[in-house]
Amino acid sequence: MEKLMSNGHNHLHVQDKHVFPLGERPDLSQVCHSYTFPVIDLKDLDGHHRMKVVYEIRRACEEDGFFQIINHGVPETVMKSMMDIAKEFFEMPVEDRVCLYSEDPQQAVRVSTSFNVTKDEFFDCKDFLRHPCHPLEKFINSWPQKPALYREVAGKYAKEIRVLILRLLAAISEVLRQDSDYLNAIFGKHSQVLLINYYPTCPNPDLTFGVSPHSDSGGINVLMQGDVSGLQVLKDGKWFAVEPIPNAFVVNVADQIEVVSNGRFKSAEHRGVTNTTTARISIPTFYGPSLDAFIAPAASTVDEEHPALYRGHKFEEYMTAFWSQGLKGKSILDRFKIEISS
Numbered sequence: 001m002e003k004l005m006s007n008g009h010n011h012l013h014v015q016d017k018h019v020f021p022l023g024e025r026p027d028l029s030q031v032c033h034s035y036t037f038p039v040i041d042l043k044d045l046d047g048h049h050r051m052k053v054v055y056e057i058r059r060a061c062e063e064d065g066f067f068q069i070i071n072h073g074v075p076e077t078v079m080k081s082m083m084d085i086a087k088e089f090f091e092m093p094v095e096d097r098v099c100l101y102s103e104d105p106q107q108a109v110r111v112s113t114s115f116n117v118t119k120d121e122f123f124d125c126k127d128f129l130r131h132p133c134h135p136l137e138k139f140i141n142s143w144p145q146k147p148a149l150y151r152e153v154a155g156k157y158a159k160e161i162r163v164l165i166l167r168l169l170a171a172i173s174e175v176l177r178q179d180s181d182y183l184n185a186i187f188g189k190h191s192q193v194l195l196i197n198y199y200p201t202c203p204n205p206d207l208t209f210g211v212s213p214h215s216d217s218g219g220i221n222v223l224m225q226g227d228v229s230g231l232q233v234l235k236d237g238k239w240f241a242v243e244p245i246p247n248a249f250v251v252n253v254a255d256q257i258e259v260v261s262n263g264r265f266k267s268a269e270h271r272g273v274t275n276t277t278t279a280r281i282s283i284p285t286f287y288g289p290s291l292d293a294f295i296a297p298a299a300s301t302v303d304e305e306h307p308a309l310y311r312g313h314k315f316e317e318y319m320t321a322f323w324s325q326g327l328k329g330k331s332i333l334d335r336f337k338i339e340i341s342s
């Protein structure tokens, strides 16, 4: 299978389609490695000091859009089993992945490469597996059958992550001065998608991306990035690496929560870069509204001084736009901005 990168051949050179034009490349010498995104301890989230933790979440959502969490409640064994089975998935003979290969984003369960190969102008250096997780009973029988334990392990992981995310959504609802059920309610039937990104080692990390600059589409994402760094976040016009912390998750605000917060929370642009020595696996869970849910700035965020910055929309409208082009910064969310005339 020539289309997948995880095909057992070592590429000594990146292929032409992976070489980004001058000016669009990562410029790795300019990346800052010494800033630490907020690390929030969730131990007290459901205890006496809840307000303190909620305050830290608020600061992180407002200032960085990205933070890491520890004592998050997901057992280390569940995290490790998920990472191990993800590795196993991409180390199987390519024939065992090809049966799931699809270039159609509407295909719910699929293996593919880059982001959206029928739209990408230049290709990201990654293969991926993605599939929906919620409701679990509806989808689990459509997940990969190999490795033999995949469904069991990923099912456990998906359940734990959902519990964690619902706790985060309650806290964020409170930050928005709504009751804690607010986001849970406006997300309708909810959507949860598990993505496993496989970034092979790359001989020329300065010419290409693991994943091109973008913001995420959904509500909130929880990423297990393992122990190989590669994630970078744009902050004040500069790229900052998010260095892995063992057993922590990286959390980020995605576009729909930027809308609900009326721009107070940043759905930060981010990207992934490759390296020459170690293949990297990252496992984001994208969590957000169901396609039929209506997303608009929360009433508590709009007043005379703070007019609505985004127009309300069905999440489906956003997702149709999202799949209509390659990854390009925050260009999709821009289509939902309201022009404020002065």
Ligand code: OGA
Pocket (backbone or CB within 6 Å): 195, 197, 211, 216, 223, 225, 230, 231, 270, 271, 272, 282, 283, 284
């Ligand atoms: C993504 C993403 C970052 C990473 O898949 O949307 O931003 O570290 N991944 O793999």
Ligand code: NI
Pocket (backbone or CB within 6 Å): 214, 215, 216, 270
């Ligand atoms: Ni992303």
